[in-house]
Amino acid sequence: MAVLSKEYGYVILTGAASFFLVMHLAVKVAKARKKYNVEYPVMYSTDPEHGHIFNCIQRAHQNTLEVYPVFLFFLATDGVFHPRIATGLGLTWIVGRLLYAYGYYTGEPKNRSRGAIGSLALIGMVGTGVYSAFQHLGWICKN
Numbered sequence: 001m002a003v004l005s006k007e008y009g010y011v012i013l014t015g016a017a018s019f020f021l022v023m024h025l026a027v028k029v030a031k032a033r034k035k036y037n038v039e040y041p042v043m044y045s046t047d048p049e050h051g052h053i054f055n056c057i058q059r060a061h062q063n064t065l066e067v068y069p070v071f072l073f074f075l076a077t078d079g080v081f082h083p084r085i086a087t088g089l090g091l092t093w094i095v096g097r098l099l100y101a102y103g104y105y106t107g108e109p110k111n112r113s114r115g116a117i118g119s120l121a122l123i124g125m126v127g128t129g130v131y132s133a134f135q136h137l138g139w140i141c142k143n
Contacts, residue, residue, distance in 0.1 A: 004079075004080065005083055007083035007084060007087075008079050008080070008083045010079075010083055010084070010087040011075060011076070011078075011079030011083050011086050011087055011090070013087075014075060014086070014087050014090035014091055014094070015072065015075055015076070015090070017090075017091070017094055018068070018071065018072070018075070018090065018093075018094055021064070021094050021097055021098065022061075022064060022065070022068060025060060025061040025064055025097075025101055026061060028057055028060075028061065028101070028105070029057055029058055029061045032053070032054050032057040032058070033054070036050045036051070036053070036054040038054055043058065043062075044058060052107060053105075053107045056104045056105060056106075056107055056109060057104070057105055059104060059109075060100060060101035060104040060105065060112070061101070063100075064097050064100075064101070067122065070122065070126075071090070071093055071122060071125070073129075074086075074122070074125035074126060074128070074129045075090045075125065077129050077132060078125055078128040078129050078132055080132065081131075081132040081135055081136070082128055082131075082132060085124075085128055086125070086128065089121045089122075089124045089125045089128065090121070090125070092117060092118065092120075092121035092124075093118045093121040093122055093125070094118075095117065095118070096115040096116070096117040096118020096119065096120075096121055097115060097118045098115070099114040099115035099117065099118070100112045100114065100115025100116075100118055101115070102114070103115060
């Protein structure tokens with residue numbers, strides 16, 4: 001039986017916070033659907049007047065969902081050996097995704113680069129995951 005450190009609780013809380021991020025972005029899309037009259041199951045608007053703004057709001061959410069499984073995997077696995085690092089990178093990813101979304105919401109897709117710190121955090125999580133795997137396999141010292 002594996003025993004997780006007490007600090008793994010922070011990793012779990014970070015995962016919960018990420019759920020609220022995804023729900024926040026989903027609510028923004030739902031409100032935009034109503035405002036711009038984009039009915040389900042249509043994913044993107046073709047309205048020449050407001051379609052671009054709706055599509056930016058939709059893409060911010062959709063792109064987050066596209067990377068969310070990777071984020072959750074590395075958050076959970078990184079936290080086994082490095083719960084503080086996993087938590088710090090996870091919270092940075094969440095802030096980065098908010099900056100990304102709100103930059104995208106301006107209607108200027110280039111403004112999504114405000115959230116680049118989230119991508120850097122995710123790369124850090126992948127690196128931490130690889131390092132953790134090496135530790136687990138005994139290829140490097142644990143201390």
